[in-house]
Amino acid sequence: MLIWLFLAMNFIITEVVKGIKHLYNEEVAESLISIQDTRKEFEGQATIVVFPIVRFSKKSPEQTANDLGAYLVDNLKEVTAFNVVKGFLNLSIANDYWLDLFNNSLLQPDFGVIPSNGRKVMVEYSSPNTNKPLHLGHVRNNLLGYSVSELLKADGAEVYKVNLVNDRGIHICKSMLAWQKWGNGETPESSGLKGDHLVGKYYVIFDKEYKKEIEALKAEGQTEDEAKKNAPLIKAAQAMLLAWEAGDEAVIDLWKTMNGWVYEGFAISYKNLGVDFDKFYYESNTYLLGKDTVEEGLAKGVFFKKEDGSVWIDLTADGLDQKLVLRADGTSVYITQDLGTAQMKYDDFKMNESIYVVGNEQDYHFKVLFLILDKLGKSWAKGLYHLSYGMVDLPSGKMKSREGTVVDADDLIAEMVATAKQKTEALGKVDHFSEEERETLYYNIGMGALKYFLLKVEPKKRLLFDPAESIDFQGNTGPFIQYTHARIKSLLLKADYTPGVFIDNQVALSETELDMIILLAKYPSEISAAAKTFSPASLANYIYEVAKMFNKFYHEIPPIVKEEDEQLKRLRLSLSDVTAGILKSGMRILGIEVPERM
């Protein structure tokens, strides 16, 4: 049961409170009264649940509902009739009221625009490693991060999108080492491979060769653990990491070159995904941060030092464990860096809130991180939020890079666009389009399908990616919504519609038209609700409802362009226009473009 969040219905609640005072001489809070949509099978548009009021009225639910219904009809001109079903008071709201709402709200140019509220929010997302190309899991992260950012902007916040690139560490050294040994000077140019794929190729080679060495050592009688530690390749990689940290020129040069290739590759993937960032942070610059924070924690007595010199925090009182924050040799661990980076990001932007878009396997890490910052007395720690999302599963099971069962982001994008092209051509509607318009359309449809497919699922839930289903363009899909938009645009063009003229409030609304106005009017509150829970999914589902409602409307009325009654024609065209506007701006929040025709 959808609750009426938008202010338009508040006047009823206010009157109900007055009614209770008048009828029963009891003061009740407005928060006690809830209004919800009336179910389809009953008369009316707004329903008040009277059960909570019964203890004030001291009468049966039916009697209370009847009393209140009569009071509302007498005292509110907008309420024309009521009926009572069990404890539910269904109110019929005047036609005029809906038309006024339509004219004064939905038809206004600023409808759906939520004014700036001064909130400053940072959204950190993507955060790739530079040793391999992006895969499906990253795609979910990127799309989620981008659309949450857009959602918060739409809800009136100022948003900073940042990307913390993990560009250093043993994993990069693995790619570098393998390239040195087996690369023969191969480059993206010489191989024709996208830079990130080239580097990823050597990461895989490293892993393969490393495994061979482990097997060889085990054959010589070493245990698995010994073999893993003693393999020459891993020792070489560790040596390379030390050389990197010592600033060894040759190693740094190679590192810069190979990271450069990866960045060129990522730039293409990001462009194709339609995501962007206001600022990049690099771990090569931040990995030494956090030691100041450790000192601060020691001074404040939040951290303690063990005999070996390692620094810890005891979180057992909070139901967690003891956690290491600095090694005995004074080097950092993951959380040390994150403490420092969090401080740096705050110093840079002074934001009120900071959202980390990171997979749910790091739930514990962020719980600890936020708790530590809070214990350190950081005033901004309250504004930290881990937007945790579930893994993407394949029908065959988990994605495993080592077994080659990953879905590569670039391949996936290419496949979606190719499928869009094939399906669109099969329909034969675009033969007269220009080459450029066609290509753009295929891209928008393919990406629309992919983005919508991933975003319509609640972030925290695991998501099953079935390639066959994801390229389905029927039903609850991106292309369905895109198609609805294109259809409306075509209609408005044919009908020679000009916006900006209001509707005469004498027009009688059909049931579907009334339902449409009610549904469309919820758009701003849907944005706010989605922003509040950081969930593009709820917005995606709302947009789908809007598209579905339009298609129903479109089918059940005679052709609008031939409508003789000018007022009725204008009403229907305006409804169509407002629908198109919501589809367009709503989809934009999801990062999806809607075509003018398709």
Place this chain on the structure above:
RNA sequence: GCAUCCAUAGCUCAGCUGGAUAGAGCAACGGUUUUCUAAACCGUAGGUCAUAGGUUCGAAUCCUAUUGGGUGUACCA
């Protein structure tokens, strides 16, 4: 073991602070085009909301326990 998340139709998912007979899409079956784009619409069929208790006028929703699954519990990042 402990922590945490998840469990709704054959499949993929909605169901928001508890509200009336639990909704969509896909798949299946049937229908709709001399009328504004059939990537559409209408209909049929499909459910012990994992299980058992509890709170409540009212529970898919809140609480407890159990079962099944994921993830974490690294001096990796």
